[in-house]
Amino acid sequence: MARRKNKELLELAMDLGGEEAVEVIKALEKKKEATDEELAEETEIRVNTVRKILYALYDEGLAEFKRIRDKETGWYYYYWRLETKKLPEILRAKKMAELKKLKEMLEEETSEIYYWCSNEGHPKLTFDEAMEYEFQCPICGAMLMQYDNTQVVEELKKRIEELEIELGLREKPKKKRSRKKAS
Numbered sequence: 769m770a771r772r773k774n775k776e777l778l779e780l781a782m783d784l785g786g787e788e789a790v791e792v793i794k795a796l797e798k799k800k801e802a803t804d805e806e807l808a809e810e811t812e813i814r815v816n817t818v819r820k821i822l823y824a825l826y827d828e829g830l831a832e833f834k835r836i837r838d839k840e841t842g843w844y845y846y847y848w849r850l851e852t853k854k855l856p857e858i859l860r861a862k863k864m865a866e867l868k869k870l871k872e873m874l875e876e877e878t879s880e881i882y883y884w885c886s887n888e889g890h891p892k893l894t895f896d897e898a899m900e901y902e903f904q905c906p907i908c909g910a911m912l913m914q915y916d917n918t919q920v921v922e923e924l925k926k927r928i929e930e931l932e933i934e935l936g937l938r939e940k941p942k943k944k945r946s947r948k949k950a951s
């Protein structure tokens with residue numbers, strides 16, 4: 769698998785099930801196909817946890833399994849493998865969701881002026897709310913000042929632009945090129 773794609777897959781695994789999911793994916797990549805027990809042995813993660821991770825991957829469309837019956841014992845074994853065909857689609861959906869969230873955050877930051885005591889974790893209040901508290905922080909009592917969110921807004925805008933370029937929703941800023949007109 770291409771390195772970049774692999775990195776994105778591991779990041780996705782991290783979101784899905786933390787370090788243990790990353791380990792399971794790495795083991796699956798190595799073994800190509802394996803039962804939950806084999807993966808548990810390989811990763812030294814409890815088999816119940818391995819199973820939970822495998823089903824989470826399956827739900828996301830990142831793993832497939834086939835069921836094989838052991839002729840002697842009559843037991844069924846599930847052989848798991850990675851499925852990365854849907855990875856670009858999944859990543860795109862994830863980025864679209866992130867973009868939506870960032871736009872909402874930007875909307876929230878730009879639609880109101882906030883008042884804040886500048887203590888991390890203390891609430892930022894709208895003008896009306898600040899009025900109610902007579903411009904004193906409801907937690908520490910310090911004076912509420914207009915909150916300068918220029919930097920936050922700039923960062924949000926930058927991240928939105930990057931995401932939109934990644935998603936192909938916005939053209940990459942190009943260097944100006946003069947085009948000769950055919951006459």
Ligand SMILES: [Zn+2]
Pocket residue numbers: 885886887890905906907908909910
């Ligand atoms: Zn405060």
